[in-house]
Amino acid sequence: MSGGGTPRVVVVGAGPAGIRAAQTLVAAGLTPIVIDEAERAGGQIYRRSPPGFTRPPETLYGSEASKAVALHAAFDGMLAAGRLVHHARSSVAAIADGRLLVLGPAGSHWVAYDRLILATGAMDRIMPVPGWENPGVYGLGAMQIALKAQGAALGHRIVLAGSGPLLTLLAVQLLKAGGEVAAVLDTSPTRRQLAGLGGLVARPVFVLRGLAMRARLAGRYHAGVRLDRIEADARGPVAIRWRDAAGQERHTDCDAVGLGWHLRSETRLADLAGCDFAYDESWRQWLPKADELGRASAGVYLAGDGLRILGADAAEVAGRLAAAACLQDLGLPAPDIVADRRRLRRFARFAGGVAEAFPWPAAATLPGETVICRCEGVTAGELRETVDFGGGEVNRAKSLGRVGMGRCQGRYCELAAAEIVADRAGLGCAREAGRLRAQAPVRPAPIGALLGDADG
Numbered sequence: 001m002s003g004g005g006t007p008r009v010v011v012v013g014a015g016p017a018g019i020r021a022a023q024t025l026v027a028a029g030l031t032p033i034v035i036d037e038a039e040r041a042g043g044q045i046y047r048r049s050p051p052g053f054t055r056p057p058e059t060l061y062g063s064e065a066s067k068a069v070a071l072h073a074a075f076d077g078m079l080a081a082g083r084l085v086h087h088a089r090s091s092v093a094a095i096a097d098g099r100l101l102v103l104g105p106a107g108s109h110w111v112a113y114d115r116l117i118l119a120t121g122a123m124d125r126i127m128p129v130p131g132w133e134n135p136g137v138y139g140l141g142a143m144q145i146a147l148k149a150q151g152a153a154l155g156h157r158i159v160l161a162g163s164g165p166l167l168t169l170l171a172v173q174l175l176k177a178g179g180e181v182a183a184v185l186d187t188s189p190t191r192r193q194l195a196g197l198g199g200l201v202a203r204p205v206f207v208l209r210g211l212a213m214r215a216r217l218a219g220r221y222h223a224g225v226r227l228d229r230i231e232a233d234a235r236g237p238v239a240i241r242w243r244d245a246a247g248q249e250r251h252t253d254c255d256a257v258g259l260g261w262h263l264r265s266e267t268r269l270a271d272l273a274g275c276d277f278a279y280d281e282s283w284r285q286w287l288p289k290a291d292e293l294g295r296a297s298a299g300v301y302l303a304g305d306g307l308r309i310l311g312a313d314a315a316e317v318a319g320r321l322a323a324a325a326c327l328q329d330l331g332l333p334a335p336d337i338v339a340d341r342r343r344l345r346r347f348a349r350f351a352g353g354v355a356e357a358f359p360w361p362a363a364a365t366l367p368g369e370t371v372i373c374r375c376e377g378v379t380a381g382e383l384r385e386t387v388d389f390g391g392g393e394v395n396r397a398k399s400l401g402r403v404g405m406g407r408c409q410g411r412y413c414e415l416a417a418a419e420i421v422a423d424r425a426g427l428g429c430a431r432e433a434g435r436l437r438a439q440a441p442v443r444p445a446p447i448g449a450l451l452g453d454a455d456g
Helices: 016-027 057-080 140-150 165-176 190-195 204-220 268-272 312-330 338-357 380-390 394-401 414-425
Strands: 009-012 033-035 085-087 091-096 099-104 107-112 115-118 122-124 137-139 157-163 180-186 221-223 226-233 236-243 249-253 256-261 263-265 277-280 285-288 295-297 300-302 371-373
Touching: 009 016, 016 057, 016 312, 057 165, 057 312, 091 268, 115 312, 122 140, 137 140, 140 157, 140 165, 140 256, 157 165, 157 236, 165 180, 165 204, 165 256, 180 204, 180 236, 180 249, 190 338, 204 221, 236 256, 263 285, 300 312, 312 338, 371 380, 371 414, 380 394, 380 414, 394 414
Parallel strands: 009 033, 009 115, 033 085, 115 300, 137 256, 157 180, 157 256, 180 221
Antiparallel strands: 091 099, 099 107, 122 263, 226 236, 236 249, 277 285, 295 300
16 A cells, blocks of 8 residues: 555546546545546547647537536546546556556656556457558548547548448548548448347437438448458559449449448456456457456456447446445445446447447458458468468467567457467367467557656
């Protein structure tokens, strides 16, 4: 315990989960330390424009504007009152012996903790497509960040491809901002989307809002497509070739492509913190194990999309629950959590519907020339040769063939790579191929920043 017996609680991430966790801790009389990569709190979903930008919240966040403003105000109020410590523009590179190695504007320093709440959020889940390694091909999340933070559309004639709610949402946001969206290509067939309604109706307002956005796209939206290739020249994409639900070959000219199949949890810090993992068949990814309140390992709590992909509203609830669990374990008064636990179960039903309606497509049949690992330039064919030589385990494939060894540490290629490894080795599913182990530093960092050893 630091400060004469006062527990030091660190929250990593200042999105919806992190903000509500910090707010719950502050209400209990603690002064949490919040570490976040952005300049100002809000996370990816409620990312704020730089100071001086005049775009109103209604333009930035649409129907979620009031929620964004409330979250921003809650955090800013606590910060102004000195009720929390905020390490902005900072990232956690490593975890060891109850300390976090934090990289910030002034270099690196260690921050000790008694309890740790990880609210690390999620990132784009991307299936490799032949040609996706070219400049001008982005994740849907990257396109949305550019739109929110800078008011910029990444491209003049844009094609969005993948599946999931963000695909439709971003298309509508780009159109509202004056961008030209040439096509929205959804790999999920209409019948599969209808199959997910049983879970989706847990949040009927969201379903109706999504249908209204889909209607705005009119002829741009196509369901049940197959993506064949992104064609590009030295400057970037020039067209995307795809097949419609009837199998007919189609061709759409473009100068930018956004790809994304919903989201994947950002779990690297949870791995370094000693959390156990289990393979989730619905989401086709490895997720940390935790109880309903977010308890994951000794002194470590998980909240928000870094634990389960449940969305921004659920992240707020999960942040409060994780903080409540932390307070309970510290023997401090904690808020009543009955209503929040009930809400979280409803959000989980909705998320199950999303997973059913917008599935991750199979990677095992990708052509051999398809680049799987963009960081290292490893193709599907080269990965299959590695499996033939070294066997069906992804860390073995990494050490022998360099897949997942680049600056992103496999965040973009791991899911597809595991399916290819499992298929080539004749395993039952990607789970049997294992998962890539996290390595410190979890983010690229200059050598000089890693040499400091000052305690925070």
